[in-house]
Structure formats: C-alpha cells, structure tokens
Amino acid sequence: MTDVAPRLPLAARALSTRVLSVPPSGIRRFFDIAASMEDVISLGVGEPDFATPPQVIEAGIASLRAERTHYTSNYGTLELRRALADHLERRYGVRYDPATEILVTVGASEAVDLALRATIDPGDEVILHEPSYVAYVPAVVFAGGVVRHVATRFEDDFALDPAAVEAAITPRTKALFVGYPCNPTGAVLPAAVQDELAAIADRHDLLVYSDEIYDRLAYGDYRHRAMSALPGMRERTILMGGFSKAYAMTGWRVGYLCAPASILEGIVKVHQYAIMSAPTTAQDAALAAIATAEADVEAMRAEYDRRRRLLVDGLNALGLATFEPRGAFYAFPRITATGLDDEAFVERLLAEEHVAAVPGSAFGPSGAGHVRMCYATSHAKLEEALERIGRFVARPRR
Numbered sequence: 131m132t133d134v135a136p137r138l139p140l141a142a143r144a145l146s147t148r149v150l151s152v153p154p155s156g157i158r159r160f161f162d163i164a165a166s167m168e169d170v171i172s173l174g175v176g177e178p179d180f181a182t183p184p185q186v187i188e189a190g191i192a193s194l195r196a197e198r199t200h201y202t203s204n205y206g207t208l209e210l211r212r213a214l215a216d217h218l219e220r221r222y223g224v225r226y227d228p229a230t231e232i233l234v235t236v237g238a239s240e241a242v243d244l245a246l247r248a249t250i251d252p253g254d255e256v257i258l259h260e261p262s263y264v265a266y267v268p269a270v271v272f273a274g275g276v277v278r279h280v281a282t283r284f285e286d287d288f289a290l291d292p293a294a295v296e297a298a299i300t301p302r303t304k305a306l307f308v309g310y311p312c313n314p315t316g317a318v319l320p321a322a323v324q325d326e327l328a329a330i331a332d333r334h335d336l337l338v339y340s341d342e343i344y345d346r347l348a349y350g351d352y353r354h355r356a357m358s359a360l361p362g363m364r365e366r367t368i369l370m371g372g373f374s375k376a377y378a379m380t381g382w383r384v385g386y387l388c389a390p391a392s393i394l395e396g397i398v399k400v401h402q403y404a405i406m407s408a409p410t411t412a413q414d415a416a417l418a419a420i421a422t423a424e425a426d427v428e429a430m431r432a433e434y435d436r437r438r439r440l441l442v443d444g445l446n447a448l449g450l451a452t453f454e455p456r457g458a459f460y461a462f463p464r465i466t467a468t469g470l471d472d473e474a475f476v477e478r479l480l481a482e483e484h485v486a487a488v489p490g491s492a493f494g495p496s497g498a499g500h501v502r503m504c505y506a507t508s509h510a511k512l513e514e515a516l517e518r519i520g521r522f523v524a525r526p527r528r
C-alpha cells in the first residue's frame with residue numbers, strides 16, 4: 131500500500147491560486163453597508179441615474195413581442211454590427227468589417243475579460259495606468275498575466291506620462307492597457323499623449339487594449355479619438371466599448387469589441403464557448419439606441435456636465451482639492467486635508483452623514499488619499515451631498 135499524503139478538505143483547496151490572489155472588489159463592501167441604511171445619498175456606484183431612453187425600451191419590448199427569443203450569431207446580430215461599424219466610422223474615422231472584426235459582448239466587462247484571456251500567456255506583462263477601473267487587474271491575473279503599474283498623480287492632473295510607460299517595458303511586455311476617459315479620475319488622454327503612446331506601442335511592437343466605454347462622456351474642449359484611429363494603430367489595438375454609460379443601459383448588458391479579423395477570430399472562440407451570444411433583447415435595444423438616441427445621449431451628457439461643475443466647484447470650495455475631470459462622470463477629490471485616510475473618510479462619511487463614496491485606494495496605490503464620487507445623480511441630491519460633506523469636513527475630530 132502506498133502512503134497518501136493527507137490532503138486539506140476540499141473547501142480549503144477548491145479555489146485556484148489565481149482567484150485567491152485577487153482581493154474582493156473594494157467597491158462592493160461599502161455598497162452593502164449603504165444598502166442597509168436609510169436616507170443614503172449614493173455617489174458610489176458608477177452608473178447613470180437616468181432610465182434608458184423610452185424608445186430604446188420600446189425596441190426591447192418589441193423584440194420580445196416579435197418572439198426574438200433565440201440565440202443570435204456568436205458575433206451578435208449582423209444589423210447591430212453593421213450599425214456599430216458605421217457609428218465608429220462616422221465618429222472616429224476608423225472602419226471595421228461587420229462580418230469579421232466586430233463582436234457584440236455582454237457589456238464592456240466581457241470585452242475586457244475576453245481580450246485578455248484570448249491574448250495573454252502565463253507570465254506575459256501588461257502595462258496598466260493606475261488608479262484605474264477595478265476590473266482591469268483581476269482580468270489580467272485571471273488570464274495568467276502580470277500587471278506592471280504606471281502611476282498617475284494628482285500633481286499632474288492624473289495625466290499618463292508616456293516616458294513612464296516606456297520605462298515600464300521589459301522583454302516580457304506584451305501589451306499596454308489604456309482606459310480613457312478614466313474611471314476613477316475623470317482624466318482624459320490629450321492628443322499629444324495619445325500620439326506618443328501610439329509611437330511607443332509601435333516602437334516596442336505592443337498590443338494595445340483600449341477601453342473606451344466613456345468615449346461619449348467628454349466635457350469642455352476635449353474630443354475623444356479612438357486609439358485604433360491613429361495611424362498604424364488599427365492593427366495592434368483591441369477596441370472595447372459599450373452602451374451602459376452613454377445610453378444609460380447598464381442593466382441590459384451589452385457592449386462590443388473590435389479588432390483585426392485575425393485577432394477577433396481567437397477572441398470569438400473564447401466568447402462562443404463561454405457565452406454563446408449576448409442577450410438578443412439587449413442587442414435589439416442597442417440597435418435602436420444607435421439609430422435613435424443621439425439626442426438623448428447629448429441631453430444626458432449636458433446634464434452630467436452641469437453636475438460636474440456643481441460637484442467639482444463645491445468640493446474645491448470645501449477645501450477638498452479636486453482636479454478638473456474632463457471625461458466620464460467621476461470627481462476624485464484629495465481628502466488628506468481632513469487628516470483621514472481614504473478608507474476612514476469613506477467609512478465615517480457614510481456612518482455620520484449617510485453619503486456613500488468609494489476609497490481611491492480601491493483603484494490602485496496612487497488612489498490613496500482620494501475618494502471617488504460619481505456625479506451621475508440628480509443636481510438636488512448633489513447639492514444635499516455637498517452640504518453633508520461640508521458638515522463632515524468641518525466637524526472637529528480627534
């Protein structure tokens with residue numbers, strides 16, 4: 131009889147080391163506390179307070195009534211892919227073939243996951259700016275990759291420094307990940323910086339993942355350019371986007387991914403085995419969104435802009451230094467003047483004044499000392515939130 135080494139109970143060894151190495155989202159914890167309280171003003175969740183435009187909802191209902199209750203092509207409906215191809219060409223001057231270069235996904239979330247799983251081998255390095263969206267690091271880790279962070283700082287308006295990106299490149303670097311306009315900072319990529327990043331990607335032959343889900347939420351004189359529209363970039367860029375933010379469609383779960391046919395072919399494999407196809411109802415609604423909701427997108431954007439002014443000016447007036455965000459719908463005030471760290475600030479603000487926000491360190495080490503406040507909530511609620519935050523910061527503490 132051979133000796134068998136004693137094994138841990140299954141429950142203790144069920145999860146993979148990759149999964150165990152990723153902490154739970156730093157965002158969710160506070161939402162659970164906030165959900166158990168009354169009278170909370172939430173600046174926490176990053177989603178529009180608007181409902182989906184009514185004609186888009188009707189299109190979803192009509193789709194169901196027409197009994198469009200089956201799978202679609204793995205790629206998504208051809209109608210939606212054609213509409214997306216025209217839309218991207220019209221807005222950014224980059225053309226994708228609807229038959230072979232566009233995949234409809236379950237939100238930009240799935241697009242991010244697919245892009246990494248289809249392209250990363252164990253040990254491949256991905257350069258990623260931080261603070262940045264909480265799902266990026268786990269997506270790299272679950273794919274077996276290694277994140278090389280590049281810090282962005284309040285002192286530089288959270289601008290990405292191309293020299294720092296280049297300095298982070300090693301022989302193992304496979305790709306650069308950019309998510310701009312940026313969640314949580316609201317920073318954008320100025321044209322000159324984007325051009326330099328493109329030149330670096332070309333010089334070092336890097337793949338570029340570009341999450342452009344906030345492309346439509348741009349303010350002031352900032353004009354979004356798709357990364358893949360830059361000269362030479364189409365062949366090395368995986369463009370990801372979605373309907374959640376601009377069209378107020380978070381719950382429908384529909385997004386997209388565009389890449390050269392040879393890359394998309396592999397990405398579709400992962401999607402077809404894991405997902406099959408994005409929800410049919412949501413795809414039909416997304417088609418209506420592209421076709422009919424331009425005025426709605428602009429009206430929502432203009433309202434976010436008004437709220438942005440209120441919140442950014444209000445926070446600065448309270449002594450919480452806040453850089454001017456030019457994209458997305460987040461303010462990222464520095465809260466160090468209160469003497470609290472970002473976790474304590476968020477915990478106490480919630481407990482004492484019932485305002486929910488997210489600690490900046492949830493988005494990367496350089497987010498420490500900041501909190502993310504989402505201004506996709508009504509003007510009146512933001513005014514009330516500012517009053518409460520004002521009371522909070524003025525309160526003497528030991």
Ligand SMILES: Cc1ncc(COP(=O)(O)O)c(C=O)c1O
Pocket residue numbers: 176236237238239240263309313341343371372373374380383384385
């Ligand atoms: C930067 C960024 N990318 C992707 C997503 C996911 O969006 P979707 O609802 O399309 O999955 C979010 C949602 O907060 C986000 O902020």
